[in-house]
Amino acid sequence: MKRRAALQLLTALGISAGTLGAVPLRQLVDLALTAEPRRLDDWHLACVDHLHALRTRPAAQAREDLLVDLLALNRQLRTAPAVDRTELRRVEAALAMLHAHLLSRLGDHGAALRWWRTARTAADASTDLDLRLMVRCEEAGVGLYGQRDAGTVLALTHTAQRIAGDGPSFWKADLAGTRAKALTMLGQHDEANRALTSFVGYGGPDAPTSILPTLWVDDQAYFAQSWVHAGAGNEAAADTARDLVLSHPAARRQGGASPYAVNVQLHEALCTIVKGGTDRGVRQATTVLDTLPADYRTHLTTETGHMILQAIPHAQRQRPAVRDFRNVLTATAPKPALPQGT
Template identity: 55%
Template sequence: MTTSKVRAETGQRLREEREKRGWGKRRMARELLKAIGAPPERKRVDSLDRQMLDWEKGKHYPEQWAAAYATAFEMDEADLFPEIPPAAVTLEGTIASDDWDDMERRQLLLAALGVTLGSSGESLRQLLDMAVESRHRPLDEWGMACTDHLHALHALRTQPPAQVRDGLAVDLLALERQLRVASGTEATELQRVAAALSILHANSFTRLGDHSAAIRWWRTAKAAADASGDLNIRLSARCREAASGLYGQRDLTTVLHLIESARRIAGDKPSYWLADLAGTEAKALSLLGRHDEARQALHTFVRWEGGDARAGIIPSLWCYDQAHFAESWVYARAGDETATGKAREGVLSNPAVDYQYAANVQLHAATCTVAKGGVAEGARQAAGVLDALPTPYRSQYIVETGRMMLRAVPPGDRNHPAVGELREVLATVSPARPALGA
């Protein structure tokens, strides 16, 4: 479907849903602002009122407002926005630069980023630096920023996810500012950077258990990647989205659909991306109890020896222990203690192992114990791993793995006291989602 047709059909749907509820455009504007936690001030309502006219006429596409619309209408976002035109969006969505001054526009973007303007601390200081510093960053500095967020000051693999989110928000605002005036080759390269940072931002929101925000940022990552024309970053966004869906973000049918959609983009030629998708498929199939199919998909992943796509704009996003982690997951669900233990050793032998991987392979071991009939032992083992998590590190990736383990307990054993204790621990270790700067 063409971009213009998608915009037109989406605009008609938004108008119909609004009118079905008896809302005028100003009421709709207030509902959208409420959905993102922004105050319904008159200036903002006036601006959104004007923007909605263009959205409903199909002139523009409300990409960054998709989640807000879904919240306001109490609908599933995928049902309301089934297809996104790749050329329809920029990092800041459809906020027109002449609708209000930079401060007002930036405040609304901050709300969409999950930033609280009343917060204090290092991230707010960086925002002030950005406001007074007019120099745009060279492209090579943006490339380094992607790696920095993964491994250095805001290390995605080692730091609490809220800290990662805060630092990313600052860079995303600076990037938005530079994208507004970029053109030609610079604009294309900045779209690659926007896609990369959006992937990391979506990952941080997933770790915080904020699925609505994460899904919105996966959409932004894919749109920016598509606009860049870089196949590797397009597939990276889609691979990571599908993998994150396993952790309570999407139902398993949707995860498998995302995998198939990404495969159509990847093509038939063997590649790392197809192998990576096979690894995610193996995990999904194992959760469905389709263990033979899961093993078959797993072999595609662990046997891939090509080095393609691992040296892209986020070179260190891939680590060799990912194959061992997938093995640990799949073999544990099947109750293969020997293979699970060997895979766990492969993960923990990495000196730079992601703290989530370290916790989750222990939860995989507990899952394997349950699969072999040791329900009480496995439940106590899992409860100990979860209870030991420091609050800032209570990532959705870990907590949901604990929930997967709980769901693996046979129905007849779910009233066992040890299982009840595990259930209580899970209720107390939901991901920590403090406001920015807290």
């Protein structure tokens, strides 16, 4: 009976038993089906805890822990009184968003896209504008890492901006940062700089006040600057932005293996290549990836490596240093979880 109930819950959440990775089915049964209903403030705390896990723990481990709470939340939603249901839907939107983000880090893009949709649906049902924009900002930003093409990401930012309305908004500034990155990937560097200015220069009175109050970290603006300036070969500005990211306390997460810290080092390699130093740039990138602990290798760093490959002139892509980098990039890509028996 427990096994059947767990599978029903998994199906309701769009999760197949074969995609659970290292999580034993019986563990999900025990934890999800025997858990007592939680108070709303405990669920709010869980959202913040899972965000912290996403930032500080290996993605596979953080996802396993999050799955247990998603199952428990789904079960509680089925019997929750009407007075609690709207707030639980807000929790569902936040947790679904974090799950989509973790799936993206692990390179499971098909499942991630479904969970982005789940997060958007739950956020829209809550009628919480801040939450609706938060989910869409995260979806667009993460989409740049190989999950969607840059043009689709730009379309997502425009849709979110229409939802935000005409007035100045923190989230609209955040969307401008994502547009700047996407435009950089398309080689539209002047437009990217204009979008970046509206992101970095935003000084409005509002602040992100969502169910995840710790989501925004101020090094995100520096990270966007690093990305845009490196892509344009603006070495001095890219160096300044990278130093600001690496000096931020957030860069010391995971012993310096946070995606922000790793990726701005890859931005340095990208900038070197754009400036004409192919061999030196790919050697820099090879060292960064090769020294990254295996548990912290994610699709975010792998896809930044692919951006570096795309920046290499075609005539130089068969150079020995480039071949070595391509091999390391393949070897350090996160491996998808093998299907587990039921």
